[in-house]
Amino acid sequence: MPAPTSAEMFEFDVTEWFNSDALTMADLHGRVVLVEFFQMLCPGCVNHGIPQAQRVHRMVSADQVAVIGIHSVFEHHDVMGPAALEVFLAEFGVTFPVAVDRPGEVLPVTMKRWRLEGTPTTLLVDRQGKVRQVWLGQLDDLALGVWLGTLLAED
Numbered sequence: 001m002p003a004p005t006s007a008e009m010f011e012f013d014v015t016e017w018f019n020s021d022a023l024t025m026a027d028l029h030g031r032v033v034l035v036e037f038f039q040m041l042c043p044g045c046v047n048h049g050i051p052q053a054q055r056v057h058r059m060v061s062a063d064q065v066a067v068i069g070i071h072s073v074f075e076h077h078d079v080m081g082p083a084a085l086e087v088f089l090a091e092f093g094v095t096f097p098v099a100v101d102r103p104g105e106v107l108p109v110t111m112k113r114w115r116l117e118g119t120p121t122t123l124l125v126d127r128q129g130k131v132r133q134v135w136l137g138q139l140d141d142l143a144l145g146v147w148l149g150t151l152l153a154e155d
Helices: 043-059 082-091 109-113 141-153
Strands: 014-018 032-038 065-071 098-101 121-125 131-136
Touching: 014 082, 032 043, 032 141, 043 065, 043 121, 043 141, 082 098, 098 109, 121 141, 131 141
Parallel strands: 032 065, 065 098
Antiparallel strands: 014 098, 032 121, 121 131
């Protein structure tokens, strides 16, 4: 099932934020938004998704592209709480805003609202708040760069 087409259909339903005050989709309107859903014990997230999001955060002006991480834990709950996440973010040098997805019955709440299937998942939202791309798994840097360039070139 594809993600909803409008990010404004709902807000992040999260319990806390790291590296930022609380953010809403309205706060991000007018910028391209890269949202990286991850788990800190997910090998694809640690080896690819998080480093890729960090590179975008470092390389592209925050007033043009907002990079947001959503820690969406759907397995190994006991060892992936906020205290462990805080240490993880510091150890891996993650400086972009990261929110903790609210736990749900099976899937975390925001992950379920976005109709996502797992981690890592990368979403691109355009300046008008429309979800333009969703990728589950490893995303090629060049493909991401082409999409970012396309969305940045749009009005």
